[in-house]
Amino acid sequence: MTFxxxxxxxxxxxxxxxxxxxxxxxxxxxxxxxSDRMLKxxxxxxxxxxDEAGFRFQPGQFCEVSLLGxxxxxxxxxxxxxxxxxxxxTVNRAGVVTRGLxxxxxxxxxxxxGPLGNSYPMDRFQGKNVVIIGGGFAFTTLRSLxxxxxxxxxxxxxxxxxxxxxxxxxxxxxYKEEMAQWERREDVNLYVTVDKGDEDWNGREGFVPxxxxxxxPSSVDAYAVICGPPIMIKFTFPKxxxxxxxPERIYTSLERRMKCGVGKCGRCNIGPLYVxxxxxxxxxxxxxxxPKDY
Amino acid sequence: MMKKLPEEKVTPFVEKxxxxxxxxxxxxxxxxxxxxxxxxxxxxxxxxxxxxKAPKEAFFPQWEVLFxxxxxxxxxxxxxxxxxxxxxxLFGIRPCDIRAALLLDLVFDSLDSKDPYYINKRKGTIVVxxxxxxxxxxxFCPSVNGGPFSREGADLFMTDLGDGYLVxxxxxxxxxxxxxxxxxxxxEEDKERAMAIEDSAARGISSVIEADGLMEKLEKMMEAxxxxxxxxxxxxxxxxxxxxxxxxxxxxxxxxFDLRGQRVRYWDSCQFPLFTLETSGHxxxxxxxxxIRQRIMHKFNYFFSTHKAIACVGCGRCIIHCPxxxxxxxVIDDIHRE
Numbered sequence: 320m321t322f323x324x325x326x327x328x329x330x331x332x333x334x335x336x337x338x339x340x341x342x343x344x345x346x347x348x349x350x351x352x353x354s355d356r357m358l359k360x361x362x363x364x365x366x367x368x369x370d371e372a373g374f375r376f377q378p379g380q381f382c383e384v385s386l387l388g389x390x391x392x393x394x395x396x397x398x399x400x401x402x403x404x405x406x407x408x409t410v411n412r413a414g415v416v417t418r419g420l421x422x423x424x425x426x427x428x429x430x431x432x433g434p435l436g437n438s439y440p441m442d443r444f445q446g447k448n449v450v451i452i453g454g455g456f457a458f459t460t461l462r463s464l465x466x467x468x469x470x471x472x473x474x475x476x477x478x479x480x481x482x483x484x485x486x487x488x489x490x491x492x493x494y495k496e497e498m499a500q501w502e503r504r505e506d507v508n509l510y511v512t513v514d515k516g517d518e519d520w521n522g523r524e525g526f527v528p529x530x531x532x533x534x535x536p537s538s539v540d541a542y543a544v545i546c547g548p549p550i551m552i553k554f555t556f557p558k559x560x561x562x563x564x565x566p567e568r569i570y571t572s573l574e575r576r577m578k579c580g581v582g583k584c585g586r587c588n589i590g591p592l593y594v595x596x597x598x599x600x601x602x603x604x605x606x607x608x609x610p611k612d613y
Numbered sequence: 614m615m616k617k618l619p620e621e622k623v624t625p626f627v628e629k630x631x632x633x634x635x636x637x638x639x640x641x642x643x644x645x646x647x648x649x650x651x652x653x654x655x656x657x658x659x660x661x662x663x664x665x666k667a668p669k670e671a672f673f674p675q676w677e678v679l680f681x682x683x684x685x686x687x688x689x690x691x692x693x694x695x696x697x698x699x700x701x702x703l704f705g706i707r708p709c710d711i712r713a714a715l716l717l718d719l720v721f722d723s724l725d726s727k728d729p730y731y732i733n734k735r736k737g738t739i740v741v742x743x744x745x746x747x748x749x750x751x752x753f754c755p756s757v758n759g760g761p762f763s764r765e766g767a768d769l770f771m772t773d774l775g776d777g778y779l780v781x782x783x784x785x786x787x788x789x790x791x792x793x794x795x796x797x798x799x800x801e802e803d804k805e806r807a808m809a810i811e812d813s814a815a816r817g818i819s820s821v822i823e824a825d826g827l828m829e830k831l832e833k834m835m836e837a838x839x840x841x842x843x844x845x846x847x848x849x850x851x852x853x854x855x856x857x858x859x860x861x862x863x864x865x866x867x868x869x870f871d872l873r874g875q876r877v878r879y880w881d882s883c884q885f886p887l888f889t890l891e892t893s894g895h896x897x898x899x900x901x902x903x904x905i906r907q908r909i910m911h912k913f914n915y916f917f918s919t920h921k922a923i924a925c926v927g928c929g930r931c932i933i934h935c936p937x938x939x940x941x942x943x944v945i946d947d948i949h950r951e
Contacts, residue, residue, distance in 0.1 A: 337693060338728070339680070339728075339876075390865070390866055413892040575889070575891070576892075581725075581728075583728055583863075584862055584864070585911075590915055591918040591919045596725065596726070610835040611835070
C-alpha cells in the first residue's frame with residue numbers, strides 16, 4: 320500500500336494523525352494452530368520503517384486488522400513486544416474478515432491500525448508473582464504476556480510465573496511447540512489441561528477451574544490474569560476468590576464488537592467507559608464498579 | 614458589533630458569500646427541511662422552525678468516505694479523503710444545533726484521539742446562528758443549558774426582526790464575513806426590538822425537563838424494573854438517534870468494486886440489535902430493554918460522567934418524529950418519580 324495525501328490539514332494548521340488509516344504489513348508466515356483448522360496464526364512484517372518505529376505496544380493491546388474490500392476485525396496482539404519486528408495474530412475463522420484472513424498466503428498484504436487500547440499493567444506485575452489462566456483460543460494476548468515476561472531481559476523483573484491453560488481437546492490447544500519449551504523451563508510453572516484427552520494424550524484432564532483449585536497458586540504478593548470463555552471465567556473466579564485473590568489483583572480482557580477502536584463510534588461502551596480505549600484490560604474491581612451491561 | 618441587515622439586502626449578502634464560500638443552509642428536500650449546500654439565496658428556508666434532520670451532517674455526514682483504494686496490479690494505492698476542501702458557512706443554524714456541535718467536539722476532538730474528518734470540517738466552517746423567535750411546544754433547550762437565543766458557539770448570530778436581521782459578530786471567524794454584509798450599524802430601536810423578541814421567545818418555551826439530579830438518579834437505576842416496561846412500545850426504528858443532533862455512533866464498512874474500493878463510515882444506531890451483536894452470536898444488548906437504557910443512560914449519565922454535560926440539547930426532534938410517541942420529557946419525569 321502506498322498512501323497519497325493523508326494528513327491533510329488545510330484548515331487546522333497542525334497535521335492530525337489519522338487514526339482511521341491502516342498501514343500495510345506483509346504476511347511472513349501462516350500456520351494452522353488447531354486440528355479443526357479454525358485457528359490460524361499469522362506473523363506479519365512491517366513494510367515501512369516509520370510505521371515500525373511508531374508501533375510501540377505492551378502485552379494486552381489489540382489492532383484493527385483489515386483486508387481492503389472486506390473490512391476490519393479487532394484482534395489481540397499474540398506476539399510479545401520482545402519479538403518485534405514481527406507481529407503475530409492468531410485468528411479464529413468466524414466472520415467475513417477472519418475468513419478472508421484465513422485465505423491469506425505468505426507475501427500478501429494486510430492493513431493494520433494500532434496498537435489500540437490499554438495493556439496488562441506490567442508495572443504493577445513487576446516484582447510480583449503472576450498467575451496466568453487461559454482457556455481455548457483466548458490465550459492470544461496471554462501468549463504475548465508470557466513471552467514478554469519470560470524474555471531473558473525481563474524474567475528477573477517478575478517473581479514466580481504460573482501458567483494454567485486448558486482447551487476442550489488436545490487438538491485445540493494453541494502454541495503447542497512453545498508450551499513444550501515452557502514445560503522444560505525451570506522458571507515457569509506450566510499446567511496444561513484438556514477437558515477430555517484422546518488416545519495420544521498423556522497429559523492432564525479436567526476443567527480449568529478444577530486445575531486452578533488443585534494447583535492452588537498463592538495469592539500472596541501475586542496478581543492473576545484470566546482470559547477464556549465466559550463459562551470458564553464464571554467458575555474460575557470463585558476459585559481465585561477462595562485463594563484470597565482480591566478483585567484488585569485479578570485482571571481480565573474483554574471482547575466487544577468494536578469498529579473505530581478510538582472511542583468514537585459508540586458501540587463498545589460499558590457504562591461511561593469504552594472497551595476499545597479504556598480497556599480491553601480491566602481488573603475485577605473496575606468491572607464491579609461498572610454496570611452489568613456485557 | 615451589531616449590524617442591521619434589511620430584508621432586501623439578505624439576497625445580495627448570501628450571493629456575495631456564495632462567490633467565496635460553500636454555503637450550507639436549511640433547504641427543502643424531499644418533503645422535509647434539512648441542511649444542504651445552496652447555489653442561490655432563494656433556496657434558504659430561514660422561516661422554518663427547525664430542520665427535520667440535524668445539521669450535524671455538515672461535520673459528521675450520514676455517509677462519508679474515509680479513504681479510497683486502487684490496486685495497480687503490483688501495489689495498492691490508498692488515498693485519504695480527510696481534506697474537506699474550501700471553507701464553508703453553515704447559515705441559519707439554530708442555537709440548539711450549535712450547542713450539539715459543541716458537544717460533538719468533546720467526542721471527535723477529545724484529548725486522547727482526534728478525528729480528522731470531523732475536525733477538518735468543523736474548523737473549516739463559519740457558523741452563522743439564527744435565533745428562534747417562536748420556539749415550538751416540544752422545545753426545551755433552556756432545561757439543558759441552552760436557549761432560543763443562546764449565542765454560544767456562533768461566529769455570527771442573526772435575530773429576525775421582521776423587516777430584516779440584526780447581525781452580531783461574535784468571533785474572529787465571524788468578523789471575516791462583515792465585509793460581505795454591507796449593512797448599517799444597528800439602531801438602538803433595532804436592539805430594543807431584538808431584546809423584546811428574545812424575551813418573548815424565552816417565555817414561549819413551555820416544555821421543561823428536570824436536569825438537576827438526573828445523572829445521580831440514573832446512577833442507581835441500571836437494574837431498575839423501569840427499563841422492563843419503557844421499551845415495550847418502542848419499535849426500534851432508530852429515528853430518535855438518526856435525527857438527534859448529538860448522537861454520534863457510526864459503523865465502518867468497505868465497499869469494493871473489482872480492483873478499487875473505499876472504506877466508508879455511516880450513522881449507526883444503538884437501537885438496532887446488530888449494533889452490538891458479536892460474531893460469536895453473543896449480544897451484550899439483546900433486547901429493547903438494554904438498548905433503550907443505553908440511549909437514555911448515554912445521554913444523561915455516561916456522557917455527563919465523561920464530559921460534565923448532558924448529551925441532549927432540547928431540540929425536540931425525537932419527540933416530534935417518534936412513531937409511537939415515546940416522549941423523552943415524560944421518560945425523564947418518570948425517572949425522577951422512580
